Amino acid sequence: MTEYSPQIRKVAVVAGNRIPFARQDKTYRHASNSDMLTAAIDGLVDRTGIAGEELGEVVAGAVLKHSRDWNLVREVVLGSKLAPATPAYDLQQACGTGLEAAILAGNKIALGQTEVAIAGGVDTASDAPISLNDNLRNKLLDVNRARTAADRLKALSRIRPKDIVPEIPRNAEPRTGLSMGEHCALTTLEWGISREAQDELAYRSHKNLAAAYERGFLEDLMTPFLGLTKDENLRADSSVEKLAKLKPVFGKGETATMTAGNSTPLTDGASAVLLSTDEWARAHGLQPLAYLTHSQTAAVDYVKGNDGLLMAPAYAVPRMLARAGLTLQDFDYYEIHEAFAAQVLATLKAWEDPIFCKERLGLDAPLGEIDRDKLNVNGGSLAAGHPFAATGGRILAGLAKQLNEAGGGRGLISICAAGGQGVVAIVEK
C-alpha cells in the first residue's frame, strides 16, 4: 500500500448564486432543469470571473428528473461557460440534495482530491416528468421485442384505453402513500404545534426575506432569469392576520392547522455554490466567505417506527454537535429549512423536550432553546419557495455571506428530506 496520510484542508465557500425561485406553473413553466441549472452556474461563473476554467468537478442534482436527463449535470457543464473538461455527476437525496452535494464536494477538497468544485441543485415542479403508465410501458416494450409484423400487431392489440393514462409524479411517500404535508400534519399534532405559531414563523420568513432584498443582500447571490428578479412566492406585505385567514390544506377537521401560507409551495429554481481551498481562491483573486466545517446525515424509520417523516434533522444535529464539541446555543445563525413552519417548530420543540432528548436521542439533558432572532434571518423556504434540490445551495450561500458580512461567527444548517432523512452542516468563519 502506498503511503496515504492526507492533510485535511479547510473548505472555503467562495461564492454562491441562484436564479429567483418561481411558483409552480408560473414564470418558469416552460423552463427545463437543464436551462435553470445552466443559468445558475453561468451566473456564478460570471460573477467570480472563472469562465473557461477547468474545475475539479461539478456535482448537483434534481429530485424530479426526466429519464432523458440521466446525465443532467454533465450536460449542463457542457452547455455552460465552464471548460468542457470539467467532470460532473448527478446526485440525489431528495430535499437534502443541494447540501449533500456541497458536503461531498467539500470532502474531496478537504482530502486533497480536488481544489475546487461547484455544488448545486435544481428542480422544476412545472416541467415535471410525466411517464407512461407501467402497463403501457411493458406492452410497448413487448412490441419492441417482437420479431415479426404479426407479433408486433398482436402485442399492440393488447393495449387498452386505460393503459394510456400517464403517471404523474406525486409528492407522496411510496411506502405510506401519504404526502409530505400529511405526514407533517401528524407530527404537528403529536407535538401540539399551534396554528398561531406556524403563521408567526411564516410571517417572519416573508418579512426577513423582504428585508434582505431591501438591503441588497441578494444582489450578489442571484442572477435574474426569464425576467424574474425576485422570488415569486415572496409576499412582502404578508401579515399574521392575512395568514390566519387561510384554510388548512393538510390534516382535516378542527385539529388541522397547516395552510398554504405556512407550508412551502411547489417551486421551480436552481442554485450553485463555489467551493475551494484557500489557495485556489487566493490564486483566482477571490475571498472566501466562510468555511464548511462539519456535516451529518441521519434517517428515521417513519414507516414502522414512530418518528415523523421530517424529524431526521432532530437526530442529525445532536450527533454533529457532539462530534464538533458544540452545544446548540453555540451558534450565531440557524438556518432551518422551512419545508413547513410546523416542521421547524416541531424540531425546535423536540430539542427542548427532556423526554425526546433522553429516550430518543439518548442525551442526559435536552439540547435546549435557541434564540429565535437568530433563526432564518434572511428569510426561509416559506418565503423564497423550495425547488427541492436547489434549497441547499440557497441556504449555504446565504449563510456564508451572512457570516462574512458579520465579520465572523458560526451558523447551523438543517434540512429535512423525503424518505425520513436529514442533512445538516456547520458553516463558520
Add this chain to the structure above:
Amino acid sequence: MTDRYQGFTQSGIGRFVVKNLGLPDPTPLQRWTDGAPLVDGPVLVGSVTGTEVSKAIQATLADAGVQFSVASEGVASSEARHKALVFDASGMESTADLTALQRFFSPVVRQLATCGRIVVVGTTPELAQTPRQRIAQRALEGFTRSLGKETKRGGTVNLVYVAPGAHEQLGSTLRFLVSPKSAYVDGQVVRVGTDLDVPATADPAAPLAGKVALVTGAGRGIGEAIAKTLARDGATVIGADVPQLANDLHTVITGIDGSELLLDITAVDAPQRIAAHAQETHGGLDIVVHNAGITRDKRLANMRTDVWDAVLNVNLRAPERITEHLLESGVLRPGASIVGVASISGIAGNNGQTNYATSKAGVIGLVQALAPDLESKGFRINAVAPGFIETRMTAKVPLAIREAGRRMNSLAQGGRPVDVAETIAWFADPESAGVTGNVVRVCGQSLLGA
C-alpha cells in the same frame, strides 16, 4: 353498527317468523342510564345458611335503595316477578348442600323478569377450609354456566367467589352484576378478595370523582365508550390516541372535559410521555385502561413479520412497557386500578388471528403475572375480554362470520361498546378494592372458548 336481524325480530311479521321457525330471538338488552335505579324491580335473596356474606349482600342492596325480599327457609315462592335473584352459596360445606340450588331456583327461575339478573355467591374454592367444601364450591361454576344458557329474555347468570372474610369487598361487584350495567356479562366467574382496604363510599353517583383515568385508543369505538363512561362516573379522563385520529379524539375529549394526548403508544418514549402528561397536567394517575388495539388478520402461512409485530406491539408490548414505566415512575396514586383489554380470541383462538390472539392471551398473562406484586403495592390489575361487540372493527368482518359471532352466545346478539365500558368502570371503582387478577368476559356467554 346496527343489528338488522334483531330489528326484524321486533317487528310483527318478524315475531311470527322467528317463533314458528325457532330462529334466534335476541331480546333488546336493557342498559343503565344516568339517574335510573340500580335495579328496576324487586330482588329475591336466598342462602344456604345465614352467613356474613348474606348480611353483606343485604346491606349492599339496602344501601343502594334496592327493593328486596329474603326467601324464608331457603325456599322461594313462585308468585312475584323478580328482576334479580341473588343466592348466597358461600355457606355450602359439602356436596349435600348443592340441593339448595335446585330448591331455591327451580320455583322462581321461570318468573324472572326480562333482562333479569341471577347472581350466585360462593366461597373461593382454592381457599376452602376442607376438601368437601372445595368440591361443593367448585361445583357452582357448572350450575351458573348452565343456567346462563337456559335463561332467556336477556337474562344473565354470574358467579362471584368471595375469599373467606372478604365479604366487605363484595359491594361494588354485586351492584354491577345485579344492575343493567352488566347487560352483556353472562356466565362469568368473578373472584373477590384481596388484602386491600375498601374506602368509604363516596358519592354513589360519581364513584370515580377526583380520579384521573388514562384511556388509550379513546378516539372511537370501545375506547370512546370507556372514556365517556369513566367521565360519567366522575373521573377526569386523559384520552390517548394516534395523531391520525386527532379529530375523533378531540370530539370525544371536548365532550367530557378531559385532556388529549396524541401519541403512538408503541413509540419508544410513549411510557415517559404518558407519565409526564399525567403528572404535569393532573398530578398523578388512578386508572389506566389499555384499550388501544389493532387487528391485522392473516393466516399464519401468509403472515409477514411486520404484520405480526404491528399487532403484538400495539396490543401487548405497549401495555406491558407502559405499565412497567408507570409503576417505576411513581405516577400511580394509592389504590390505582389497571385494566387490560383482552379478547375471547385470546381465550378461544380464532382463525386468521394468530397474532391478535397471541397478543390478547398475553394481556391475560400480564394481568396474572402482575396481580400479586401489584396487590402488595396497593394497586390492582384486571382485564375485560370482549366477545362480539358492535364497532367499526367488527363491522368489517364478513357477513357470515359476523352473524355467527353475533348469534353464537346466550343472548343471541352482539354487545355494545358501553357494555365493555361499564365492566371497566366497575374494575376502576375504588370500592372494587377486592377485585384483582380477574379476566371477565363481556361476551353474552359466547360459545367460543367457554
